[in-house]
Amino acid sequence: MAENRASAYTEGVPCWVDVQLPDVEAGKRFYGGLFGWTFEDAGGVAVWARLDGAAVARLARKRDGRMPTVWTVYFATPDARGLARRILAAGGQIVNDPVPVRDLGTAALVADPQGAVFGLWQAASHPGFGVRHAPGTFAWAQLYTTDIHAANTFYGHLFAAALFGTGADPDFGRAPVSDVFYPGMPPQFVVHFRTGDVGAAVEAVRQLGGRVQAPPFETSYGKVAVVTDNQGASFALLQR
Template sequence: MDAQLADVEAGKRFYGELFGWTFEEALGSSVWALLDDEPVASLAPKVDGRMPTVWTVSFATPDAAALGRRIAEAGGQVVMAPFPVGDLGTAALAADPQGAVFGLWQAGSHPGFGRRHEPNTFVWVELYTRDTAAANTFYGALFHEALFGAGAEPDFGRADVADVFPVEMPPHFVTHFRVADLDDAVGAVQRLGGRVQVPPFETSYGRVAVVTDNQGASFAVLQR
């Protein structure tokens, strides 16, 4: 997953303080976010100021072009066709039939997360959608083995957008980071210049708050 930010240096200060991440140069002006020297995310500069300031989760695939075709056939859209990212892999950007945007990642030398499901790393992504049955059909068909296969570790859910957000909020993904203490994490977000978008609430997978960083990128913190 990666954050598209107007100011990567400000992002390093915010997330470094919040999660204890360190950083090293990646490709171009992007940086790896590391926890104990293992990659947990990346921060990248927005190439166009009109682009949203967001966290984007990418689903692993052995063939981004083939998956893109299946997405289009299922009523979704390929927003950005597959393109090489040096020798790291091939990336693409897609949207589901309701408009929720997600990435695709065909690994080269970079397989993805070095650590996850631990404090201060990725733990969950929730799709907030207007039609949960349609989402089940779309994502189940695309990613059945990854989501439901033997030994799969759950880290993806979906809910009605109106359960948490105002009814006019468009469908979207919210990336969740695990924290040891939710209240402490929310306090740190506010102290660092971020804000609370949705106050703490209970879910089937833990206690969650949706927040934004000091540049407006939304994410969630989760205490399991």
């Protein structure tokens, strides 16, 4: 399935990604070179990333140098405030309260009980991905956590319809932090972008100034390499 629009997403399915960068122009050069993305002004200090005209991501300049340089995955919800309350009740945290983003929708940043940060997106005029699962677009979000049992319980209760519903397509998995990262690394989501040849994509990352955190390895959902861009934001390349 090459195309799947976010307007059809149930609550708990990844519907959007963005990255906070020190230098958006450098980010445009890196991701344009790697995935063939083109860019369009998104107002202020951000740009939409597009592939063949379809929205695939957003690149934004960090408002504060103390903020992490990081990709964030957003999960669809029809009620961001209600979901935020459920996250608090389940032992999670609210990082940024739900707020309207112009006429696009309502966004929030939250964290699970182990501290992994993710976003919530209540769509209005911007439903999310214009295309996913195609090469150069979002394909999977993997949570690397310090407590698999606790993560399964938390997300299973929070997003039961997406994770366990008939015919669901959650694009979301869980694994121990130690599978990829050094001991002591905090729990985190890693956004995966699809590629036709993970080895060639890893070499392109190196040539564009990025680095490899985990060389290609096999998973239940495809061959994966975890890399960072030329400014230190981690993401993964997925060959299926």
